[in-house]
Amino acid sequence: MRPAEPPQQVALRSFVASLALFDAFVAACGRPAPFALKWPNDVLLNGGKVAGILLESAGMGEGVSHIAIGVGVNLLDAPKSEQVEDGAVAPVSLAGETGAIVTPEEFLDLLAPAYHHYETQFTTYGFAPIREAWLARAARLGETITARTMHTETVGRFDTVDEAGNLVLSTPKGREVIPAAEIFF
Numbered sequence: 001m002r003p004a005e006p007p008q009q010v011a012l013r014s015f016v017a018s019l020a021l022f023d024a025f026v027a028a029c030g031r032p033a034p035f036a037l038k039w040p041n042d043v044l045l046n047g048g049k050v051a052g053i054l055l056e057s058a059g060m061g062e063g064v065s066h067i068a069i070g071v072g073v074n075l076l077d078a079p080k081s082e083q084v085e086d087g088a089v090a091p092v093s094l095a096g097e098t099g100a101i102v103t104p105e106e107f108l109d110l111l112a113p114a115y116h117h118y119e120t121q122f123t124t125y126g127f128a129p130i131r132e133a134w135l136a137r138a139a140r141l142g143e144t145i146t147a148r149t150m151h152t153e154t155v156g157r158f159d160t161v162d163e164a165g166n167l168v169l170s171t172p173k174g175r176e177v178i179p180a181a182e183i184f185f
Contacts, residue, residue: 001013001066001067001068001069002065002066002067003064003067005064006063006064007057007059007062007063007064008164009127010055010057010064010067011055011165012122012127012130012165013055013067013069013119013122014040014041014053014055014069014165015040015127015130015131015134015161015165016115016118016119016121016122016130017041017053017069017071017115018037018041018042018043018053018134019037019114019118019130019133019134019137020111020114020115020117020118021043021051021053021071021073021111021114022035022037022043022137023110023114023117024107024110024111024114025043025045025050025051025094027110027114028094028100028102028106028107028110029094029098029099029100030100031098034046034097034098035050035137036137036138036139036140037134037137037138037139038089038138038139038140038183039138039139039158039161039167039183040165040167040180040183041053041054041055042089044089044139045092045094045097045098046092046097047089047090048078048089048090048091048092048097049074049078049088049089049090049091049092050073050074050078050091050092050093050094050097051071051072051073051074052071052072053069053070053071054069054070054071054072055067055068055069055070056068056070071111073094073104073107074091074092074093074094075093075094075095075102075103075104075107076093076094076095076101077093077095077096078091078092078093078096079091085182087146087184088182088184089185118130118133127163127165128163131161131163131165134161135160135161138158138161139185140158140185141158141159141160142157142158142159143157143158143185144156144157144158145157145158145169145183145184145185146183146184146185147167147169147178147181147182147183147184148181148182148183148184149178149180149181149182154169154171154176154178154181155169155171156169156170156171156172156176157169157170157171159175162177164179165179166178166179167179167181167183
């Protein structure tokens, strides 16, 4: 993509992509209940990680001239639990958890129109409706989680995602706004 927005706004497309993945999964298996979105860029199925999102950008000066949205989806199989970091969400597959057998091409046919829908919302109305839809599908909202960066670990109640896409936790020290971290349950 060749986005026109400032870098902070471009980065919010991880929320757009996660909503599109959520809808594609629901379309593939016919039920929304087992799916949830994990801040900032994962889709969970029955509490396990079924998909992840990675944004890659290139730019000139302070802007972003190009962005690629990569998604990794465990359709038929998933990595072994011992291949992930201790405390990380265990990987699962769509087939293993739901019995739905979907080819990559079939999944892309579900994902593309879902992405188009949310991208249109985002470019037309901004982040507010995306944020609202994302929060309605958020994993562990209102529960205690751990946010880790290279240098800190913050434990608190997951209260919301703010208007800039930051994680907001209530901690014993008060409200903490976290722009980037690994999340552990």
